[in-house]
Amino acid sequence: MEVPRHWRLKQQRYALVGEVCPHCDSKIFPPRDVCPYCGEEAKTQYTMSGKGKVYSYTIMRDAPAGYEENIPYTVAVVALEEGPMVTAQLTDLGDKPVEIGMPVEMVTRRIRQDGDKHGMLVYGYKFRPAVRA
Amino acid sequence: MTDVVIAGIGQIPVGEHWDLSLREMGVRAIRQAVADSGGLRPQALYVGNMLSSILSHQANLGALLVDYAGLNGIESYTAEAAGASGAAALRLGYLAVLSGYIDCAVVAGVEKWTDAVGSELESALSMGMDYDFEAIPGLGANGQAGLIMQRYLYENNLEADALAGFPILAHANAVNNPNAMYHKAITREMYQKADLITDPLNLYDSAPYADGAAAVVICRRDLLPEKPVHPLVRISGSAVAIDTLAVHDRRDPMGFEAAHRSIQQACRKAGMRPEDADMFEFCDSFSVYAALSLEAAGFADRGEGWELATDGTLALDGRLPSLTMGGQKGRGNPLGASGVYQIVEAVQQLRGEAGANQVKNAHCALVQSLGGPASTAVTHVLERISD
Structure with missing residues (x-):
């Protein structure tokens, strides 16, 4: 059980809350309070739109503990419209083949289950093929 | 300044x-x-290990190994840098001897992989990635390499088997290495039919994780007799560079920036250019990392590193012999020990003790270890001291 660890990231997991650098205007996710582009302090909150494109993807066939029930599942690196890239599972794919460049959007889903039915559930962002305009 | 030399080697x-x-x-x-060093008495033991805390429930390997090796009283602790842990431990030992505070040190890499099974091992491996933002979303270490390979094939418009040359070379060279995990060559057809692990990455793109331990004794040159037991090899360059831990945080995930920097810095220290080396032991934990390492070192243009594994360049009699004792794919990948195995194998070559796989006229070797997808890159330059 790692309750505080997941709780303190709730804004990131549920809403892709990152930062914007007041010095160079770069958007930052995950938040790190120091701009990775210009090195200045960057603590201004900024919420990403959740829209992006698949930069690359793979299929996990052997999963780490807590993810076995989902195998095989697709994990992508998604390039967000605002610039940052995020690692996330793709979901709601249906029969649609995944392609690099495919437009996707963020949804909130169950990510992981710890142990048996009494274990903690971790929710967070996944991405699905874009349906919103 | 005194030379730091490798006086003894050991491996299981x-x-x-x-x-x-x-x-x-x-x-x-x-x-x-x-024993190989002629019985030098080390004053320190630097340990490279990645996963003992979780897989063996054992921390403080410095105390454990010094005690059990009968070296009580000396200095010791662990260096951890994922798959580059062994190389990082060598860096610690090199700096200690170079500084003059330590005359003679042992550097040991050790990894006990088989004390856990299945998803436990996958979880343990994930510790080398960004836990909050790569592992929690469900990515594993093999998946991280799968993502990079997918993009590499896409950007360079390559066939699905473009990277096959690396495992084929590694397995061919492992046949003659008695310390390798596998002694069987593989073919392109076997590669093409292999099961996918993290598409498009298949079984042969991924070096097998395994148990292993390797060690070297390093010391000041002037501690050794005029006529040493073995031809002496000195460490003439050493550098560590860091890139982002998470792949998604890189501006250019297809450029192994840390691998580039550490090669440049280690070669500058050694007063040479990378192309002056007679051989290159690089990281082939995943075949795509091998291709990107060659590009980062400047041996191939962007997107063309894979060609060196098929055009004979990396063969034992090629222009840049590589993975000469089987690399991680053929010898096996004992994570925190891998970096020390690479050093031991390069010393075998430079001493002229590599048997059937001996590289002719090998005087200078480049050795590079990576932690993750070159999140950490450690490079050493080894040179045979001419008699």
């Missing part, structure tokens, strides 16, 4: 050692290296 065969514990493996490699 890489494999699944159900009958050996972490301490037994480590002690065997250490004692072998000390």
